[in-house]
Amino acid sequence: MQPPDLVLRAPDGSEAVVAPGRGMNCYRWRVPSQGEVVDVLWAQEGFAQGEGRASASGVPVLFPFPGRMQGNRLHYQGRQFCFPYEDGQGNAIHGLVLEQPWQVEEQGEDFVQGRFRASEHLDRWEQHWPVDFELRLRVELEPKRLRFLCTVTNPDTRALPWGLGLHPYFCVPLGRSGQGEECWVQVPCSAQVELQAMIPTGRLLPPEHSLAPILKQGMPLQGRQLDCVLTGLEPSQHWQARVRDPHNQRQMVLVARGMPHAVVYTPPHRQAVCIEPYTCTPGAFNTVLEGRWQGEYEVGIRWLPPGEQAQVEMILEVQEEN
Numbered sequence: 001m002q003p004p005d006l007v008l009r010a011p012d013g014s015e016a017v018v019a020p021g022r023g024m025n026c027y028r029w030r031v032p033s034q035g036e037v038v039d040v041l042w043a044q045e046g047f048a049q050g051e052g053r054a055s056a057s058g059v060p061v062l063f064p065f066p067g068r069m070q071g072n073r074l075h076y077q078g079r080q081f082c083f084p085y086e087d088g089q090g091n092a093i094h095g096l097v098l099e100q101p102w103q104v105e106e107q108g109e110d111f112v113q114g115r116f117r118a119s120e121h122l123d124r125w126e127q128h129w130p131v132d133f134e135l136r137l138r139v140e141l142e143p144k145r146l147r148f149l150c151t152v153t154n155p156d157t158r159a160l161p162w163g164l165g166l167h168p169y170f171c172v173p174l175g176r177s178g179q180g181e182e183c184w185v186q187v188p189c190s191a192q193v194e195l196q197a198m199i200p201t202g203r204l205l206p207p208e209h210s211l212a213p214i215l216k217q218g219m220p221l222q223g224r225q226l227d228c229v230l231t232g233l234e235p236s237q238h239w240q241a242r243v244r245d246p247h248n249q250r251q252m253v254l255v256a257r258g259m260p261h262a263v264v265y266t267p268p269h270r271q272a273v274c275i276e277p278y279t280c281t282p283g284a285f286n287t288v289l290e291g292r293w294q295g296e297y298e299v300g301i302r303w304l305p306p307g308e309q310a311q312v313e314m315i316l317e318v319q320e321e322n
Helices: 212-217 285-289
Strands: 006-009 015-019 025-033 036-039 073-076 079-082 103-107 111-117 134-142 145-153 160-162 169-171 184-186 191-196 199-204 227-231 238-245 250-257 261-265 272-278 302-304 309-320
Touching: 006 111, 006 134, 015 134, 025 145, 025 309, 073 285, 184 212, 212 227, 238 272, 250 272, 302 309
Parallel strands: none
Antiparallel strands: 006 015, 015 025, 025 036, 073 079, 103 111, 111 134, 134 145, 145 309, 160 302, 169 272, 184 238, 191 199, 191 227, 227 261, 238 250, 250 309, 261 272
């Protein structure tokens, strides 16, 4: 039996809803602002009733690898591993935990902490990843502010290869009036990764073909269909991006710590835009572990020694423009 969804409340009337039974997905965040209640996070209709994909609503948690992995197999240290989630083109996508039930460790009026351990909560985990892992997510709600703190622990006797991403879907527009196409997105990146069939090639796009300089300055969503892998975020360990709605005079500010890469994505329905902070770029995870990586940039895959921990953080804040 899956754990029930949990409602978090802040003193100003802000509300967030987290689904431990669907990967600790925080799929609703509502904020009072300038006389109306603003939905900041977008979710598919029926998501609260278990419909739709967890990867397409709210804030999916992507671990132990974010994004696509070419093919659906990983060869590592003489063993082969396979993955439960595919992108429809035969590629593994977004890790192992985003549709799984998590254990609720702590909860209060304005926070919840969930825990997921591969050897306890993932069936036949040894077929899916070479090393056991434990992941905690703490979601804290404050007035107009939502914090995600992720803690990775290695309970195994071998080094843990890992990557983590958060995949928030931000509503556009940020209010009841206006059009999503009027909104702007800004990400402080310096380079865009070249893709081929949705998989990074290992090369960076030349500046004249890259959206990185435009995204760094800020650009409107009007007419753009985006699925960009970005790197060189400045400063890489504590960067700030934003979605700005000039019609409603609001912006959603994202601060990421410990995640020096990002994906910017506009879903086909155009009701949301995603700014996804990642600890590593997608696509090259299997080639790195298989010793075949010859790319020109550092993809950021990490190895965690036995018994050690690592933390990353994402903070979201709604600001009003006067």
